[in-house]
Amino acid sequence: MMEEHGLLEKLRLGDKAAFNELVKLYSNRVINTCYRFLLDKEDAEDISQEVFIEVFQSVRSFRGDAKLSTWIYRIAVTRSLDEIKKRKRKKRISSLSKVFHIDEVGHWITGGVMPDRSIGEKEKMNEIRQALNTLPDSQRVVFTLSKIEGYTNGEIAEIMNTTTVAVESLLYRARKKVSNELEKILKN
DSSP states (O other), X not given: OOOHHXXXXXXXXXXXXXXXXXXXXHHHHXXXXXXXXXXXXXXXXXXXXXXXXXXXXXXXXXXXXXXXXXXXXXXHHHHHHHHHHHTTXXXXXXXXXXXXXXXXHHHHHTTOOOTTOOHHHHHHHHHHHHHHXXXXXXXXXXXIIIIISOXXXXXXXXXXXXXXXXXXXXXXXXXXXXXHHHHHHHHO
């Protein structure tokens, strides 16, 4: 395995072998990152291909302010979020329900059948869906990267091109908001 600086220089020169090595080094991690957002293997694989195409096309303009791997993951997160916006974020909600250990709620939210459920419970599910959709994108990204992906706050700060303090603040607010909203709804 070649060091990151050497790999970057070869990539900037258009070296296809270096690009193949880059894909070998990072493809599993990029696919996993995309999957954590998209919750669909095929979609994650498609988006990861787009990520590497973007890396190949824009590596010459990469300034090197962050590590190459961080830049790649930042592209993966951005591409994944773009895909989520296209799909109206419906599938990702089920991951949040698993984090909060309310799998049945996740099943309902993602369109699962609710046998013998009253209209009142259907209304509650709409309220839960609304609570999860109240998170701003930045809080959703931090929450997903931290609680689902397992990144540290420092790594998230690099990926999002922000400070660790900002990440901690976003994560705190996201957890609090989602927990409070779900708790209120589930108590009713």
